[in-house]
Amino acid sequence: MEKITIGDFKKMFNQAYTDIKQREDEFSQLDAVIGDGDHGTAIVQAMQSAVEAIDKGAEFKQMLNDAGFNVMLQTSGSTSTLMGGFLLGMSDHSTGEELNIDQIKALFKGGLEGVQKQTKAQPGDKTMMDALQPAVEAIVNSESADIRTIMESAANAALEGAKATVGMKANFGRARNYGEKSIGYADSGASSWACMFQAFSKSL
């Protein structure tokens, strides 16, 4: 697979929405360990708003811009801000109706930069960044000429990153107050974003 079309991209996001919705309770329960237990609801609502706009899209830049704004207008809280930043960052680095491998690398790199504009969290802080950053690095650094292989390595990197949060102490935001209590459970955001990258890979 050397290109992804708008249609492929719609499938990727619809699969992510379906898979995240299926694990909604799990993500909320993980969030309840060191937070307010709303992450499942928040990520499902953000994905629903994203997919609503993506399904209407005909061209990458406008579609991702509409999706980012739809998420931020319809939902609130940190999950909304981060998902909005991801989509707007991808919009800034995309064009046209299909993407080749170099364009896909630029798209996801832009998405990560969009999230980095919204949070100072670094890998190791036990946040969604522990899944997102390794996933994007896997895409950018891949030498494969096959998009399926590239997205599979992103899914694996995101999953590894999310698993690694089990042993981490929360170091960011309100969750930081829970200190040692946060060890032993995966971060809810890292888990849901890893689920998203697994779904992207599965859909192709």
Ligand SMILES: [Mg+2]
């Ligand atoms: Mg929460």
